[in-house]
Amino acid sequence: xxxxxxxxxxxxxxxxxxxxxxxxxxxxxxxxxxxxxxxxxxxxxxxxxxxxxxxxxxxxxxxxxxxxxxxxxxxxxxxxxxxxxxxxxxxxxxxxxxxxxxxxxxxxxxxxxxxxxxxxxxxxxxxxxxxxxxxxxxxxxxxxxxxxxxxxxxxxxxxxxxxxxxxxxxxxxxxxxxxxxxxxxxxxxxxxxxxxxxxxxxxxxxxxxxxxxxxxxxxxxxxxxxxxxxxxxxxxxxxxxxxxxxxxxxxxxxxxxxxxxxxxxxxxxxxxxxxxxxxxxxxxxxxxxxxxxxxxxxxxxxxxxxxxxxxxxxxxxxxxxxxxxxxxxxxxxxxxxxxxxxxxxxxxxxxxxxxxxxxxxxxxxxxxxxxxxxxxxxxxxxxxxxxxxxxxxxxxxxxxxxxxxxxxxxxxxxxxxxxxx
Ligand SMILES: *Cc1c(COP(=O)(O)O)cnc(C)c1O
Numbered sequence: 001x002x003x004x005x006x007x008x009x010x011x012x013x014x015x016x017x018x019x020x021x022x023x024x025x026x027x028x029x030x031x032x033x034x035x036x037x038x039x040x041x042x043x044x045x046x047x048x049x050x051x052x053x054x055x056x057x058x059x060x061x062x063x064x065x066x067x068x069x070x071x072x073x074x075x076x077x078x079x080x081x082x083x084x085x086x087x088x089x090x091x092x093x094x095x096x097x098x099x100x101x102x103x104x105x106x107x108x109x110x111x112x113x114x115x116x117x118x119x120x121x122x123x124x125x126x127x128x129x130x131x132x133x134x135x136x137x138x139x140x141x142x143x144x145x146x147x148x149x150x151x152x153x154x155x156x157x158x159x160x161x162x163x164x165x166x167x168x169x170x171x172x173x174x175x176x177x178x179x180x181x182x183x184x185x186x187x188x189x190x191x192x193x194x195x196x197x198x199x200x201x202x203x204x205x206x207x208x209x210x211x212x213x214x215x216x217x218x219x220x221x222x223x224x225x226x227x228x229x230x231x232x233x234x235x236x237x238x239x240x241x242x243x244x245x246x247x248x249x250x251x252x253x254x255x256x257x258x259x260x261x262x263x264x265x266x267x268x269x270x271x272x273x274x275x276x277x278x279x280x281x282x283x284x285x286x287x288x289x290x291x292x293x294x295x296x297x298x299x300x301x302x303x304x305x306x307x308x309x310x311x312x313x314x315x316x317x318x319x320x321x322x323x324x325x326x327x328x329x330x331x332x333x334x335x336x337x338x339x340x341x342x343x344x345x346x347x348x349x350x351x352x353x354x355x356x357x358x359x360x361x362x363x364x365x366x367x368x369x370x371x372x373x374x375x376x377x378x379x380x381x382x383x384x385x386x387x388x389x390x391x392x393x394x395x396x397x398x399x400x401x402x403x404x405x406x407x408x409x410x411x412x413x414x415x416x417x418x419x420x421x
Contacts, residue, residue, distance in 0.1 A: 004401035007329065013322050013396060016314055019043055020241075020398045025379025031403040033382045035395035036187070036215060036356050039241030044306040052302050069305075071298050075289075078301055081308035082249055085240070085316060086213065086232075087223035091287035092251050095236070095304060096296065099214055099248045100129045102233035103181075105291055106250060107137050109261040110208045110230050111179040118143040119177045121169065121207070123161060124151040127187050130212055134181055150177065158345045160191045160352075167201055174205025182209070184216025184232075188385055190346035190356035192220060195227040203228065214238060217249060219323070219354035221316045224251050231256075239355075239395065240311075242304035247297060252288040266293030314397065322396040323355045329401055330357055330394055333408040341371070341415040345389065356393040364388055374414045380407050 008014055020040045022029040032040060055067035064071045075095060083090045096102065111120065118141070120134045135145040150173055155165040170177070180202040185192045195211060202209045211232040216222055218239030224232055232251040236242035263284070267275060269292040271283040284290035311319070328350070334342050334357075345358040361368035368388040375382065375390075382392045394404055 004329075004405040007325075007401040011322060011401075013314055013318060014400070016310065017398045017400065019310060022398065023381075028379065031380040031406045033380070033392040033394060033399070033403070033407065035239055035241070035398075036219075036391060036393040037383050038237055038244060039218075039239055039307075039395070040398055041243065042241055042303070042306050042310055044309070045243065045303045048302040048306045049299065052298050074298055074301060075296050078305055078308060079289075081305070081312050085308065085311050086217055086234075086249070086251060087221060087316075088225045088251055089254055091257055091289075092225060092254055094250050094288040094292060095247045095301060096250060096292050097248055098245070099212070099233055099235040100133055102248050102250045102291075103130065103133045103210075103212065104137070105264055105293075106210060106231040106233060106252070107133070107179070107181075109252075109256075109263045109291075110210060111137055111141075112208075112262070113138070113141045113143055113148070113178045117176050117178045117206070119148045119150050119173065119179075121150045121152065121173070121177050121180045121182075121202075123183065123186060124153045125159075125186075125188060126151070126183070127212070127214070130181065130183075134179075148176075154189075158189070158343075158347075160186075160189050160345070160347055161193075163194065163197060166198060170201050170205050170207070174202070174207060177202075177205065177207045180207050180209045182211055184211050184213040184222065184234075185219060185354045185356070187215050188358060188389070188391075190215075190353050190358045190391070192216070192347075192351070192353050194351075195222065195224070195229060199228040211251075213249075215354065215356070218311065219356075221320050225254065229253060236304050236307075240304070241307040241397070243300075245300075247300045247304055250288055250291060252291065254287070257287040263291060264293070268292040268295050310397065319396045323394075324350045326394045326396055326399060326401065326404065327353070327355050327357060330392065330404045330408070333404060334359070334411075337408050337412040338415050341411055342390075355395055356391055358385070359390045359392060361388050361390060371411065371414055375407070375410055378406075378410050380410055382407075 055063040078095045080090050083093045138145045138148050152169050154161050199209045208230045211229050213232050213234035217234035234249045236246040265282045269290045271285050342359040346353045365387045372384050382390045
């Protein structure tokens with residue numbers, strides 16, 4: 001087995017780390033494993049923001065047309081790069097709003113409950129915002145989450161969900177499910193799902209299918225178009241590194257690009273050719289852009305553009321190849337050096353996970369918190385999920401094999417120290 005230093009030296013993507021600001025701890029780089037929560041700042045972001053501020057100060061309203069990156073078609077460069085990252089056609093994606101807002105806007109169009117078919121299926125333990133969003137949609141339509149929100153419990157020992165369980169719940173309840181809203185990667189367990197297969201099963205039962213890709217976008221090569229999903233939404237501050245509260249993404253499958261769907265409309269979703277005639281009638285722009293409400297926040301899109309440029313340069317396939325190796329390395333080092341302390345919750349098959357490993361600390365909550373504090377005091381940054389899980393996400397754009405060694409060595413030393421049971 002190669003050492004971390006050898007693996008880092010042989011890593012064809014190692015130079016991308018230099019394109020990011022790495023937070024410091026006691027004069028050295030943190031071992032930052034929290035890209036699942038907030039991705040690091042690309043170094044190019046500051047200049048990109050300054051460019052927009054300069055264009056605004058020097059050109060005023062004219063910057064819509066004469067800025068270095070004119071604001072009027074600004075979203076187009078973001079759109080094409082975004083489509084690449086999630087494996088969609090340009091007409092299928094748009095950068096707008098925030099994740100939860102996009103879920104609501106898309107459910108307005110794609111969750112059309114009837115008395116016979118009122119239900120939404122999500123996973124048990126879904127991210128709270130998703131749970132609130134679907135429950136409130138169900139209530140908004142006059143139905144009752146107590147009966148019409150179906151949550152699928154984990155059936156595998158580690159707390160993950162098998163494809164058979166999804167198949168079973170659809171066989172049993174599919175006839176009354178209007179919408180399946182499913183995660184690309186489950187935020188707590190790190191489990192990745194076969195989006196194409198879930199869409200196929202759900203469509204066969206007459207359900208529409210939407211994906212929450214908060215932990216999938218920028219993490220996995222998603223092939224969203226080929227998945228056949230009706231819609232999807234994601235945030236851009238996690239793996240996409242576009243900064244706190246960054247502009248989120250939305251996907252609407254091409255087959256709905258010109259469909260007459262009910263929607264909550266705004267002027268920026270109006271057909272571009274006639275938008276500025278300012279008429280009262282709404283003619284939607286074909287595709288995902290037809291769901292836009294407002295003119296986009298340029299200052300918030302600038303970091304996303306910078307980040308997507310890095311993705312285009314690195315390539316999602318190369319990033320995924322490194323990610324599988326890096327996370328595999330983390331897994332084998334844990335198995336070798338601290339198997340008594342950490343149990344991997346995330347599936348072992350690379351096809352069923354992204355870069356994140358969710359690690360259950362043996363001995364329960366107090367011991368887990370103690371380990372988490374021990375790591376934080378040494379500049380090793382993961383995140384904590386109650387009651388006893390530490391999430392560690394080695395990100396192929398900026399993490400090194402050496403970071404993994406630092407984490408594993410710190411856990412192993414702690415496990416053998418006075419805190420050991
Ligand atoms: C991060 C995350 C969110 C956050 O929603 P915002 O609207 O961006 O605040 C929602 N759902 C999931 C699954 C997430 O992982």
